[in-house]
Amino acid sequence: MNRKEQILELIAKGYNSVKTLAEHFGVSLMTIYRDVRELEREGKIIRRHGELLLKKEEEKQVQEIGVCAYCGKLSDKRLEFVYRLTGKTVYACCAHCGLLLFKELQGNEVQSCMTRDFISGNPINCFSAWYVVDSSAVPCCSPSAIAFGNKEDAEKFAKGFGGKVFDFESAVQVVEELMKRGQKVVFEVR
Ligand SMILES: [Zn+2]
Ligand SMILES: [Zn+2]
Structure with missing residues (x-):
């Protein structure tokens, strides 16, 4: 001790x-x-x-654990997205949910968003981070999105685990697209 x-x-x-x-x-x-x-x-x-x-x-506990506003999971310190809005804090369990949540937050004044670099664990700004989307590594929600502070690390990671590297804006679009495609399509038999 x-x-x-x-x-x-x-x-x-x-x-x-x-x-x-x-x-x-x-x-x-x-x-x-x-x-x-x-x-x-x-x-x-x-x-x-x-x-x-x-x-x-x-x-x-109130301070350290947030419930994901998108899927309801308890957020994991290592992966969480923390949006600070005027007067409240919104948590997402991982970048997947954080990116999807972004559009739903529009209309609110987003003051900042913090997540962590997947390698170092250091806090980084979500908006300037790089995301590896849809790799074979799925630490939380699927299709996974994993945040990196710099582009080279993201690219190296994508080389090993697949997926593609995007900036924040594109990652928001791509995860949304993937979610749509992932939805079950029901064919009507006539
Ligand atoms: Zn979530
Ligand atoms: Zn998640």
Whole structure:
């Protein structure tokens, strides 16, 4: 167990100040401050009037888990699309749903959209990302759309797993087309 994990346990046991934690570990106040700040940033603890408190489980979940506005799946941190609109946040489980959702959001003021680079996991802007659509890799919904921060990575991925590389606007069109074609066609027998 690393020190940050131990700190979480100790806070739960009532070690609620930086000073008592520093004394417990025999390290400087600065060292503990650094850990505490990281834990705060990770959303695991909060500081109230100098007191360290664990962030409640349910508060954390509301913040971290979104339900896909398109298909209703719980969104996966690694793949999700997060649209920020004026006054609300809309989640999609993956780029497939995120792209399909885009048209439905029109009329709303979309302030930003964030997703993650499939390779590094770093946050990227959905609108400037590149998408590999309809590859054989299907981490969430099908036909899959996978986001990359740069075009070369997307192209390399498409070489290995198939699919084609598109920018945001084209990816929206293509996924929509594929969904239409994927629908069952019913022939009437006369
Ligand atoms: Zn979805
Ligand atoms: Zn999905």
